[in-house]
Amino acid sequence: MASSLVRSCSRVSRVALTTVRFMSNIPENTVYGGPKPQNPNQRVTLTQLRQKHRKGEPITVVTAYDYPSAVHVDTAGIDVCLVGDSAAMVVHGYDTTLPISLDEMLVHCRAVARGAKRPLLVGDLPFGTYESNTNQAVDSAVRVLKEGGMDAIKLEGGSPSRITAAKSIVEARIAVMGHVGLTPQAISVLGGFRPQGKNIASAVKVVETAMALQEAGCFSVVLECVPPPVAAAATSALHIPTIGIGAGPFCSGQVLVYHDLLGMMQHPHHAKVTPKFCKQYAQVGEVINKALLDYKEEVSEHLFPGPSYSPYKISSSDLDGFLSELQKLGLDKAASAAAASAEKMEHSDSPSSQ
Template identity: 80%
Template sequence: MAVLTSIRKSLGFITKRESFSKILLGTGCLSNVPENTVYGGPKPQDPNQRVTLTNLRQKHKKGEPITMVTAYDYPSALHLDTAGIDICLVGDSASMVVHGHDTTLPITLEEMLVHCRAVARGAKNPLLVGDLPFGTYESSTHQAVDTAVRILKEGGMDAIKLEAGAPSRITAAKAIVEAGIAVMGHVGLTPQAISVLGGFRPQGRNVAGAVKVVETAIALQEAGCFAVVLECVPAPVAAAATSALQIPTIGIGAGPFCSGQVLVYHDLLGMLRHPHHAKVTPRFCKQYAHVGDVINKALLGYKEEVTSGSFPSSAHSPYKISAADVDSFSKELEKLGLSDAASAASAAAEKLKPLNNQV
């Protein structure tokens, strides 16, 4: 009370609590937020800050293409960060690319969460989107919301992606949005539905299929999705969907008329050279590098040098011990009855001595 009385005396011209609050707000004592904004309002894009839905809407409004890459771990996430990619998708395609399965169906929610957390630790700037894996959102809207919440809370994602096609998926998307979670939709080839589609087949190649792609994309927009992935559909169909929507479309095997594009990290880098990966690498993927060839060459070089004994050389044996300590060490080994070990230590020191003198 004494402190409050002192404050009142020092501000003797204030007689009402309302006036006191107004003066404190006006002088910035209670808040440094401008009066006409909520939580600071939109600010100029900082390259060191996370891409937001607001940033994506601004790019879309200006007609600037949106870049998205699918990645599954910390190292690849760091690369996306450095390159300034807009969106990082942690896709259920990890089932095929990382875990070696033939489809996306086997991957579990727990496995997806591991991938999500690893990516979240590496990618500080892209908007992070996590796939809802098969079997974790189809039963009910309650299940869908629960899974989406885990992707954000436990996986560190900013948004989720789900595959559409059936009305129940649209309902799930709407329920997740209403729970306060940003949703990216996915139409066209939806890999989780391969048992219905008859395999990994392009969609929208006839009139009925093309209309379904556009109608499903519109339904996802009406459900509140902030963007829609269009996968493996003819370019004119993707162009029609893009024109019909007010939200961005992200194409993958859908031609050049989408609002943005997405490719898988491993695919665009030409990372893997193996019969399994050749089987699951899509025809539409452009390889911007042949990293797999570099990796194979490096591994063969490593194997050859280890086999020949040229690795590790002195340059890669950096931890030294003085000649005096080697001698004392050898004597201690002799006392322990380890004569062969003592000889080995002394011989190694002698062998490295000329090389050490060159360093």
């Protein structure tokens, strides 16, 4: 009887194991049912970026803030999509990046994560979310990954406290991109949006700060608004990629803001915050303005919507019944308007009116 019970239990165990395997999408060689590893064919990884860097292949980065722009970035095959706190200026209309909150940034991060399936996703830590202490910094970074759907975070500056913050976040097993040179969150100290590295002390500081961020464990460093020789020196001194923005051609990669490179914004507010280093690869803003003006004109002149854009029909018999019901309700004027519109649409649809 005991042997029979053992055989029965063994049979149940095999059935249960088989059932679990059929019910689960977890490969048999994994040790736990945690997040699926990144598929290199679906998402750019840090390993791939390092490989490109070792081969001397330039890394492409675009800053985007919403689902439609993220889809375009994804379709173009860009390596990294950065959700920047520059959303404060480009999207929300502020004059600086300082006002945007972490909660607002998370909304942008989630929208981009839904649209960009291939690029490595990096979310900015906005001003006021990592300066107080390392616990605050790690907590903010965790939220960007857990709630924002990002793969990594970016933080600005190279002061000792920020180097410590970067190191703490890396030690929490979160990938960090550094940012030196012009750091927009520090404009009150820098005296505005001013280029850095234009004298000996400032140039040395850019290189030393970049090296300190590398030592803290950052996987790359953004170099913003520094002279090309300074960027070249930093790129040579580091063994991690440098991403230039207004830093010349000698970096490991380049980043531009989606709206800027498309020439999307024509409003005076954006004109004053569009940097001089940005090449506009299109004049999308002019196309948008013309489309809006054409739309306004056609509506004003009763040209839109014509028959082609009024696709929903009601049969003649149903129209007659509708008019009859309107008249029963004492809505003779409404019935006349409906009948007149039907006649006009029928006339517009006729070949002679084309």
